Structure formats: C-alpha cells, structure tokens
Amino acid sequence: AIDIDRLMARIFDLAKIGALPGGGCKRLALSPEDAESRALVTGWFEARGLEIHRDVIGNTWAIRADRNGGTTAPVLMGSHIDTVGTGGLYDGVLGVLGAFEVIESIDDAGIETERPLAVAFFTNEEGARFQPDMMGSGVAMGELGLDEMLASVGIDGPSVAEALAAIGAAGDEPVGALKPSCYLELHIEQGPVLEAEGLEIGVVTGVQGISWSEFTVSGATAHAGTTPMKMRRDAGVVAAAIALEARAIAASFGPPQVATVGRMRFSPDLVNVVPETAVLTVDLRNTDETELKAAEKWLFSKAETLAKVEGCTVTRRTLARFEPVVFDPDLVEEVAQGAAQLGMTARRMPSGAGHDAQMFAPHCPSAMIFVPSKDGISHNTTEFTAPDEIARGVALLAQVALTRAGH
Amino acid sequence: AIDIDRLMARIFDLAKIGALPGGGCKRLALSPEDAESRALVTGWFEARGLEIHRDVIGNTWAIRADRNGGTTAPVLMGSHIDTVGTGGLYDGVLGVLGAFEVIESIDDAGIETERPLAVAFFTNEEGARFQPDMMGSGVAMGELGLDEMLASVGIDGPSVAEALAAIGAAGDEPVGALKPSCYLELHIEQGPVLEAEGLEIGVVTGVQGISWSEFTVSGATAHAGTTPMKMRRDAGVVAAAIALEARAIAASFGPPQVATVGRMRFSPDLVNVVPETAVLTVDLRNTDETELKAAEKWLFSKAETLAKVEGCTVTRRTLARFEPVVFDPDLVEEVAQGAAQLGMTARRMPSGAGHDAQMFAPHCPSAMIFVPSKDGISHNTTEFTAPDEIARGVALLAQVALTRAGH
Ligand SMILES: NC(=O)NCCC(=O)O
Ligand SMILES: NC(=O)NCCC(=O)O
Numbered sequence A, B: 001a002i003d004i005d006r007l008m009a010r011i012f013d014l015a016k017i018g019a020l021p022g023g024g025c026k027r028l029a030l031s032p033e034d035a036e037s038r039a040l041v042t043g044w045f046e047a048r049g050l051e052i053h054r055d056v057i058g059n060t061w062a063i064r065a066d067r068n069g070g071t072t073a074p075v076l077m078g079s080h081i082d083t084v085g086t087g088g089l090y091d092g093v094l095g096v097l098g099a100f101e102v103i104e105s106i107d108d109a110g111i112e113t114e115r116p117l118a119v120a121f122f123t124n125e126e127g128a129r130f131q132p133d134m135m136g137s138g139v140a141m142g143e144l145g146l147d148e149m150l151a152s153v154g155i156d157g158p159s160v161a162e163a164l165a166a167i168g169a170a171g172d173e174p175v176g177a178l179k180p181s182c183y184l185e186l187h188i189e190q191g192p193v194l195e196a197e198g199l200e201i202g203v204v205t206g207v208q209g210i211s212w213s214e215f216t217v218s219g220a221t222a223h224a225g226t227t228p229m230k231m232r233r234d235a236g237v238v239a240a241a242i243a244l245e246a247r248a249i250a251a252s253f254g255p256p257q258v259a260t261v262g263r264m265r266f267s268p269d270l271v272n273v274v275p276e277t278a279v280l281t282v283d284l285r286n287t288d289e290t291e292l293k294a295a296e297k298w299l300f301s302k303a304e305t306l307a308k309v310e311g312c313t314v315t316r317r318t319l320a321r322f323e324p325v326v327f328d329p330d331l332v333e334e335v336a337q338g339a340a341q342l343g344m345t346a347r348r349m350p351s352g353a354g355h356d357a358q359m360f361a362p363h364c365p366s367a368m369i370f371v372p373s374k375d376g377i378s379h380n381t382t383e384f385t386a387p388d389e390i391a392r393g394v395a396l397l398a399q400v401a402l403t404r405a406g407h
Helices: A004-015 A032-047 A093-108 A135-140 A146-151 A160-167 A193-197 A235-253 A289-309 A329-341 A387-405 B004-015 B032-047 B093-108 B135-140 B146-150 B160-167 B193-197 B235-253 B289-309 B329-341 B387-405
Strands: A051-054 A060-064 A075-079 A117-121 A182-188 A201-207 A209-218 A258-260 A264-267 A277-286 A313-322 A346-351 A366-371 B051-054 B060-064 B075-079 B117-121 B182-188 B201-207 B209-218 B258-260 B264-267 B277-286 B313-322 B346-351 B366-371
Touching: A004 A032, A004 A093, A004 A387, A032 A051, A032 A060, A032 A093, A032 A117, A032 A160, A060 A093, A075 A093, A075 A387, A093 A117, A093 A182, A093 A387, A135 A146, A146 A160, A182 A387, A193 A201, A193 A346, A201 A329, A201 A387, A209 A235, A209 A289, A235 A258, A235 A264, A235 A277, A235 A289, A235 B235, A235 B264, A264 B235, A264 B264, A277 A289, A289 A313, A329 A346, A329 A366, A329 A387, A346 A366, A366 A387, B004 B032, B004 B093, B004 B387, B032 B051, B032 B060, B032 B093, B032 B117, B032 B160, B060 B093, B075 B093, B075 B387, B093 B117, B093 B182, B093 B387, B135 B146, B146 B160, B182 B387, B193 B201, B193 B346, B201 B329, B201 B387, B209 B235, B209 B289, B235 B258, B235 B264, B235 B277, B235 B289, B277 B289, B289 B313, B329 B346, B329 B366, B329 B387, B346 B366, B366 B387
Parallel strands: A075 A117, A075 A182, A182 A366, A201 A346, B075 B117, B075 B182, B182 B366, B201 B346
Antiparallel strands: A051 A060, A060 A117, A201 A366, A209 A277, A209 A313, A258 A277, A264 A277, B051 B060, B060 B117, B201 B366, B209 B277, B209 B313, B258 B277, B264 B277
C-alpha cells in the first residue's frame, strides 16, 4: 500500500521551488530553480539510503539493491523535474516522486526483489529552455549526441555545458552507465481523453512523432509611413502568414495532427519600422510518420512561397525531430492487466506529449501509465490531477514494477 | 552661399554616435547615445555664439539675435537628432544641421535680419522608444500634455521622466517658452516619389494622419502536443490574424492607406506552449481623416471578432493619434516660389511620415521642404540622399528663412 499523503506532501514541497505568484511553477532546465529542486529530491533519495548516480549531463538515478545487494540492470522508473515557464505541479514530477513513493512503500513493507528498483530524473525533458526536448534521457540512451547537446544554446544565451557548470549539475558517470532491464513512467495525460471518457488509467501504447522547426524570415526595414505597400519586404507579415498556415495544416489534416507556433520575435521590433527579421517556431505532431512528413513538406514549401511573394527569404533549422514510438507490447499488456487486476477503468491510447520513455523504448522494454488531467490542461499553471487519481496511478506503477522486479 | 562640405562633415561627425556595425545609427530618444549627440550639437551652437535654450522635456533651441539684439518670435528651423533602432544618417539630422548651416552661412556673410533666426532639435520625434512620436514638439506647442508624456513608459522599462533624469537632458524653460513667428523644416522625403519623378524638391502641403494601436490578446497556455486544436485559445494565432488583417485593410483601401505591424511579442514564448498572451502594434496612416477612421473601425472590430472566434479576449491602447495636418498655404507658396526662383524642379506633396512641423502648424505658419531619398528607403541603415540634393534643400531653406526674417 502506497502512502498518498507522503507523496502529496513531497509534490507540494517541490512546488515551492520556482513557485509562480498565481500558482504553478517555473523551473526551466538547469536554472537556479532546477538546481534547488535537484538538491531537494536527491536529498530525499539519500535519506532513504538509495545508491545515487549522476551522469555527465546531470541525469540522476537512485538504486535500491536487489535481495543479493546487486544494483545492475534495475527496473527503472522515472521522469523529470524541470518545467516549462508556465508549468504545473504534476508534469514530470509525478513520474519521479511517484516512483520514489513506490520504492519507499516497498521498502517500508520490507519486500525484497529479484532485480534492483531504481528511480531517475532526466535533464531538460521539457525542451523549453534548450532544444531538443527529452535531452537527458536521449543522451543517456545514445539517441542524442552528448557533444551536440552540450553545445545547444538556450533561449536566454548560455549553452547546456555552461548551464550545467553554472549550477554544478554534472556528475561523473559516462553516457551508457545507465542500463535498466526495463523502463516505466507514470505521467499525467496532459490531454482531455481520460476525463472525457470517465476513465482512471491510460495504458500508453506509444508517443506521437514530434517535429520542431525554427524559421528565420529576412526582409528589409522600411519606414511605416512613407513606404508604399507594394515596395515592402515585410518579414513580420511572412511570419504571421506562416503561423496561420500551420493552423491551416492542422485543420486540413485533421486529428491527431496538431500544429503550434509557440515563439515569435520581430526585429527591430519598433512600432514605425517594417520588420527586417522575424523568427518563429512551429511544433508539428502526428502519430503517423507518413502524415507528419506530409505536414512538414507542406509547411516548409508554403513558407518558401510566402517569403518569395513578399520578396523575403526564409531559412529553417530543426530544433527537434522524433519519429513516432511504439512501446513494448508485452510491457504494455502488463500495464493493462495490472489495471484490470486492481479494478481500475482504463483504455489504451497514444501520448500527445514527448516523454523520456520514448528514448528508452528502442533499448529496453518500456511503457507508460497515464492518469487524468483536469480539463485536459497542461503546460499551464492550473494543471491538476486529484490525489485519488494519483494514488491509483502509483498503485499500478508499484504493481507492474514489482512484477518485473520479482519478489 | 551655404558650405556643403562643412554641413556634410557635421552630418558624418554626428553619425559616429550610435554608429551601427554595418552603417547607419541607433540613437533612441533619451539613450546615452542621444545624450552624446545632444552635447555635440549644442556645443556647435555654442561655438557659433547662439543663445541656447532648453525646456523641461529636453527640447533645445539656439537663437541668433535680430539686428537690434532681440531674440523673441524667431523664424524657427528644426527637426530631431534621435533615430529609430535601424536609422540612417539623414532622418531628422538634416533638418537640424541644415538649419544650423543656414544660420552659420548667413552669419558668415554678415547678414543682419529683422527677426531672429533659430535652430531647434526636439525630444523623441521618432516615437520608437517612447510613444507617441513628435513628443517634444507636441509638448512645446501644447498639443501633448507634459505630465502624461513624462509618465510614458518606454519599450525598455524607464519612463520619459526617468530617462530625462538619467541623461540630464531636461532644462529650465517651461512649456510655452518657445514662441516662433513661423516654423520651417527641411527633411528627407523618406519615400520614393521625388526620385521616381526625377524632381529635386518636395513642397510639403501637409502630413497624413497617424494612428498607432497596441493590441493585447489574451488566451490560455496549453500543451502543444496534447491539446486538440478545437480546445485551444491561442493568443498567437489571433495576433497573426490581426497582422494579416492590417495588411488586407491597406490592400482593400488602396494608396495612400498604409498599415504596418512593427512589434509582436508572445508570452510565454516557448516552443511547446500555446501562447497565453500576444502583444502587437498596428500603425495605420492616411491623408484623409474619414478614410483613416474607417480603417481603424475595420481593424478594431475585426480584432474583436478574431479574438472571439478563438475564445480569446483583446484590449487596445492608443499609442499615438494625430489627424492629418495641412500646412500654411502662404508659407507653402513661398517654398514653391523659392524653388522656382532658384531653378529647382519641384512638386507639391503630402508627407507620409510624421514630423515636428505638424505640431507647430496649428500655432504658427509652418511648412516643410523635402529632398529625395534613394530608393525611397528610410528607417533603414542604408537611407541615402546625395550631397548635391542636400545642398539644394539647404539653399531653399535659407532663401525662405531669409525672406521670412527680413534683411
Ligand atoms: N511531457 C511533456 O510535456 N514533455 C515536453 C515535451 C513536449 O512534448 O513538448
Ligand atoms: N520622420 C519620421 O520618421 N518620423 C517618425 C515618426 C513616424 O512618422 O513614424
């Protein structure tokens, strides 16, 4: 039996770090707030007597030894503790503190396991400050190159390497040090499906493909009052048209295709000067790689056309690109059966958000458990999942982890 | 006879302050660069023995006494020395240093006048850092309220009052201290008309109306991967649609209607977060007040509709609003006749840009002289007018000023 009060107290303690005035949290990856939350959570791991590991990109995992004192090939549970700039209390945090609660309650019950159990938090899952997202887990599993990731420059200036150094988050363990026997991640759904269908558990079958592009449109500054419309090369108008094109693509493809323009910057950004440069990001996602490729093709070619018509040029940079991922059918089946055994209502579903689990999927059996999100809201300070919903997700995580660990 | 080499040398000296790497200048109003340029130009005025005046908002004027040593009701010539963020060498500067060249050459020739001659530079004509534009001349002439202008907050944080204090630009003279008998402003056209028609001089008949609005669109942050398109309240999409609507209004009304979205900001401005807030500016201009009002009405109501459709709200703030201005017919006629007497090719034309002259127009006979702008380009670092074109403009300014001053 898990201790939901202990878990909720920890969630609220962690939420004090980077707390926003109106509720919610801002703990961008490798920020001072991230440093503080790493220290708090690692302290809890240590207090429980777990064996702490930290790798070169700041991923941290804590192992409870098997019945013979061994710590290799653990059943790994985890997620992340960084947030976006308008984050809630549960995105990522639930997967880390929920996993720790599983280990603590197993420990409290004096249960010994055949395989070690471990809990991890991975660096920069959100991708809000540094692109791409799922960076730490991607590096740990060899899906992303360490050197390239260390060189990634954040939206506020410093690179990942500089930010790691600034908060002293890097450890000694090399890439490849983390070798789990399987990977399990509990997470809030961050979408509306479970709530709408009145279900308690999402049995996650995989993660949709993610394509992040940054477009830089170049035109020419000009006087807003004297320059005839026909003589303009307005980078801002092109950027606005690309943003609306992204919206049109989502409408034309229909669900599950989504498209989001999250960032937009004009330069020189002055009221009476036609913009010379505009930078915007487009986030495209689809569960089907062929559809996602078609959406990208449409967007990239339309961006070219829109720029050309205005006498501007456009360049594109890939910030993140992950193909759709399918989780291990056996482990997914264990999650579904576990829910049934515990009397929970559940459905199979893909994930709309990227998750660390997708980086493990090619390397070890991996699966995820979703619990409902109120109004489907996430990356918003009002993100909410009720304690009883959380308790069910953690109980299921414990059930599947114990089965895999053997006791 | 004016000394074009002396004038060009001064223009290039001033251009060193706030010089941009690729050419052009950035001397935003009341910035440290503005302070440096004020000191340089005031120093030149002093070296010529002119009587220096500075008022509470930093407007500076320098008077050459009439033949009886009087300094009241001068024939005032002037413009501004602040620039936009991507400014050229001539916008404003020509009107100030050209006027000073007129006074110096009259002085060198030992000519005495019935009325004093004066040269002025006005604070924050550009409106790039602080809105509205033509702030200093507007305050001096009572067209804009001093207290309201001192409280105007710039795009980088400080208010006009704070910025004035930071660079010590304010003087003792109260609002109303500057009482010219007439006002003359030499300026580059900043548009393509004179060059296209092969003409040397623009006889400016008035200034088109200017309407600057700032729209703030409010929606809700949401997860870019999990939030179905139909559930979104995307402030960024609404802002992009308003920007394209402004473009559509200009196309539908046709010339001389122009529309520009110069500023655009998303918040939280993260790649995988649907924007909660978007702020953009729209600059609308027309020579006809009825048309300008119709353009505003269309834009404001469309902004409401676009926001509503997305489940967002929108608020609007007026950053500047000036009705079209008609210059004094007699003084305009004197400019036209002066050009004819000097054998210069000329046409009458309205101004597309706002100018300090429009603040004087309701209070004393006012007029402007335009010289051609290469490729019609301004508010761009490549802004260019050739020395011989400048020389003609200054000679005409001298002719009209001397006529008005009497000698
Ligand atoms: N789970 C989650 O919000 N991940 C962030 C990466 C993304 O999906 O945008
Ligand atoms: N002349 C000039 O560029 N004035 C700035 C104000 C404006 O017209 O935008």
